[in-house]
Amino acid sequence: MVQKLELVKVLRNGKEEDVFSDNLVPGDIILIPPHGCVLQCDAVLMNGTVIVNEAMLTGESVPVMKVGLPDLEEERQKLFSNNEHSKHLLFCGTQVLQTRFYRGKSVQAVVLRTAYTTQKGQLVRSIMYPKPVDFEFTKDLLKFVGFLAGIATIGLGYSIAIMIIPAMSIGIIAAQMRLRAKQIFCISPSTINTCGGINTVCFDKTGTLTEDGLDFNCLRPISSDVNVKNQAYFEEETEEFNMQSLPLDGEILKAAATCHSLTIINGELCGDPLDFILFRKTNWILEETSSSDEVEESSRYDLIQPIVIKSPLIGNQIQLELAVVRQFTFNPTLQRMAVIVHNPQEPGDSMFLYCKGSPEMIASLCCPETMPTDYQKVVNDYAQHGYRLIALAYRHLEVNYVHAQKIKREEIECNMTMLGLVVMENRVKKQTGSVINQLNRALIRTIMVTGDNILTAVSVAKECGIIKENKRTTFQVILEEYPELMEKLVCVCDVFARMSPEQKQQLINKLQEVDYTVAMCGDGANDCAALKVYF
Numbered sequence: 001m002v003q004k005l006e007l008v009k010v011l012r013n014g015k016e017e018d019v020f021s022d023n024l025v026p027g028d029i030i031l032i033p034p035h036g037c038v039l040q041c042d043a044v045l046m047n048g049t050v051i052v053n054e055a056m057l058t059g060e061s062v063p064v065m066k067v068g069l070p071d072l073e074e075e076r077q078k079l080f081s082n083n084e085h086s087k088h089l090l091f092c093g094t095q096v097l098q099t100r101f102y103r104g105k106s107v108q109a110v111v112l113r114t115a116y117t118t119q120k121g122q123l124v125r126s127i128m129y130p131k132p133v134d135f136e137f138t139k140d141l142l143k144f145v146g147f148l149a150g151i152a153t154i155g156l157g158y159s160i161a162i163m164i165i166p167a168m169s170i171g172i173i174a175a176q177m178r179l180r181a182k183q184i185f186c187i188s189p190s191t192i193n194t195c196g197g198i199n200t201v202c203f204d205k206t207g208t209l210t211e212d213g214l215d216f217n218c219l220r221p222i223s224s225d226v227n228v229k230n231q232a233y234f235e236e237e238t239e240e241f242n243m244q245s246l247p248l249d250g251e252i253l254k255a256a257a258t259c260h261s262l263t264i265i266n267g268e269l270c271g272d273p274l275d276f277i278l279f280r281k282t283n284w285i286l287e288e289t290s291s292s293d294e295v296e297e298s299s300r301y302d303l304i305q306p307i308v309i310k311s312p313l314i315g316n317q318i319q320l321e322l323a324v325v326r327q328f329t330f331n332p333t334l335q336r337m338a339v340i341v342h343n344p345q346e347p348g349d350s351m352f353l354y355c356k357g358s359p360e361m362i363a364s365l366c367c368p369e370t371m372p373t374d375y376q377k378v379v380n381d382y383a384q385h386g387y388r389l390i391a392l393a394y395r396h397l398e399v400n401y402v403h404a405q406k407i408k409r410e411e412i413e414c415n416m417t418m419l420g421l422v423v424m425e426n427r428v429k430k431q432t433g434s435v436i437n438q439l440n441r442a443l444i445r446t447i448m449v450t451g452d453n454i455l456t457a458v459s460v461a462k463e464c465g466i467i468k469e470n471k472r473t474t475f476q477v478i479l480e481e482y483p484e485l486m487e488k489l490v491c492v493c494d495v496f497a498r499m500s501p502e503q504k505q506q507l508i509n510k511l512q513e514v515d516y517t518v519a520m521c522g523d524g525a526n527d528c529a530a531l532k533v534y535f
C-alpha cells in the first residue's frame with residue numbers, strides 16, 4: 001500500500017545496479033531518471049533540481065521544485081531537519097515530473113526512510129490505525145452511562161444503560177451515511193460528534209476564500225532618476241510591460257520575466273499562479289533545454305542551469321537572452337524568492353540578482369535612497385482596496401558561475417535597488433460570502449489566517465463578511481513580548497495577517513488551549529502544519 005514493487009537504479013560500491021524498491025535501505029544512493037518517476041522512498045536530493053508533483057501528500061496541485069543539498073562545509077555541520085531542509089526532501093509516492101542536471105551527471109538522492117517509516121507510510125498508518133482520540137464528548141458519554149448504570153443498580157432502568165451505547169453507534173453510522181450521500185468521507189467516525197461541537201472555523205485567504213487565479217491590474221515602476229529630487233519616486237501607473245518605456249533599462253521587465261519557478265512540463269508552462277500571470281504579462285519566452293541538446297546549451301551558457309528566458313521578437317529589435325543560473329525558491333516565511341541571472345553577452349562574472357516578494361520584506365532589503373518616500377502610502381492605498389501586491393528589486397553581482405552556485409541567499413539579498421510594485425487582483429470566490437454567512441448565522445466564529453498584508457486581509461475579510469470593523473494586531477510581537485495577552489487576543493481578533501506556516505499552527509494551538517474546538521480550512525502547502533494540529 002505504501003510502495004510499489006518497481007526496479008530502481010542505485011549506486012552501490014560505485015556501480016550502478018537495478019534493485020527492487022522493497023530492497024532499498026536508508027543510505028542507498030538512488031539515481032533519478034531524467035524523464036521522471038514515482039518515488040518509492042523518502043530521500044534527500046544531493047545534486048541538480050527536480051520538479052515534483054506532491055499533490056498526493058499536500059493536495060497542492062502546482063508542482064514544486066526541489067533543489068540539491070548545498071555542498072557547503074557549514075551545511076555539513078548542521079543536523080538534518082525535516083522543516084529546515086524541506087526544499088531538499090523527496091517523498092515516497094510523489095511524482096518526479098522533470099529533472100535538471102549538469103554535464104550529463106545523473107541526479108542522485110540518498111534514501112532516508114522506506115516503507116511505513118516514510119511520510120506516506122505514516123499517513124497510511126494514521127488512516128488505518130487512527131489514534132484513539134480522547135474527546136470531551138466520549139468522556140461525558142461515559143460519565144452519563146456511569147450515572148445511568150448507578151440508577152440502574154438501584155433498580156430503575158438497567159436496560160436503558162445497556163441500550164445507550166448501541167443507540168450512539170447507530171446515530172454515528174446514520175450520520176456517516178448522510179455525509180457519504182453528500183460525498184463527504186469520514187475516516188474517523190468519532191470526529192463526527194466533535195464536528196457538531198465546532199464553534200470556530202479558521203480560513204486561509206488566498207485560494208480558499210479567494211480564487212486560485214489572479215488578475216494583473218497594473219505596474220508601478222520606480223524611477224531611478226534621483227538627480228531630480230535626490231530620491232527615487234513612483235512613475236505613472238502602467239498596464240503593460242514595455243521595455244522602451246520602463247526605467248533602469250527595463251530591469252523591472254527582466255525581473256518579472258526571470259524571477260519565478262515556472263517550468264515546462266509536457267510542453268505546458270506550469271507553476272505558481274502568481275508567477276504564471278506575471279510571466280505571461282511580459283510576453284517573454286521560456287525555454288528549457290532537453291537532455292539531448294544539453295551539452296550544446298551548456299557550452300553556450302558556460303555550463304549554467306539550462307533555463308533560458310528570451311525577449312519576444314518584435315520587428316527588428318535585438319532578442320535578449322537571459323540564463324537563470326540559480327533559483328532561490330519562494331519561501332512563505334521569508335516572503336520572497338530570487339534568481340541569479342546571467343546575460344551570455346556580458347563577461348562571465350557579471351550577474352544580476354532579481355528578487356520579488358511582499359512589499360514590506362523587499363523594502364527592508366533595499367537601499368533607502370532607492371525607495372520612494374511615499375512607498376508605504378502607495379502600498380497601503382492599494383492594499384486597502386484588497387489588491388495583492390508584489391515588490392520587485394535587483395542588484396548587480398560580481399560573481400562567477402561557481403561562486404553563484406555556492407553563495408548564501410542572505411549574503412546577496414540585501415542592498416538591492418527597488419524596481420517597483422506589481423498590483424494584482426484576487427477576487428473573492430462566489431460561494432465564500434454565503435458560506436461565511438451560514439457559519440455566522442449558526443453562531444460559529446470565522447477567522448482569517450493569512451500570509452498576506454494586513455490591509456489586504458482586512459479588505460477581503462470585510463468583503464466576505466468575516467469582519468465588520470477594523471481590528472489589527474501583530475501576532476509575533478504579542479506572542480514574544482506579551483504571551484499573557486495571547487489568550488485574550490485569540491478570543492477577540494478575527495483577522496491574523498502576515499502569518500508564517502508555523503504561526504498559523506501556533507494560532508490553532510492557542511485557540512485550542514482556550515477551549516475552542518477549531519476547524520481549519522486551507523489549500524496550500526503553507527497551511528499543512530495548521531491543518532495537522534486539528535487532527
Ligand SMILES: Nc1ncnc2c1ncn2[C@@H]1O[C@H](COP(=O)(O)OP(=O)(O)OP(=O)(O)O)[C@@H](O)[C@H]1O
Nearest residue numbers: 204205206330332335336337356357358450451452
Ligand atoms: N510566488 C511568489 N513569489 C514572490 N513572493 C510571493 C509569491 N507568492 C506570495 N508571495 C509573497 O509572500 C507573501 C506570503 O505568502 P504566503 O503564501 O504565506 O501567503 P499568501 O499567499 O499571501 O496568503 P494565504 O496565507 O492566505 O495563502 C505574500 O503575501 C506575497 O507578498
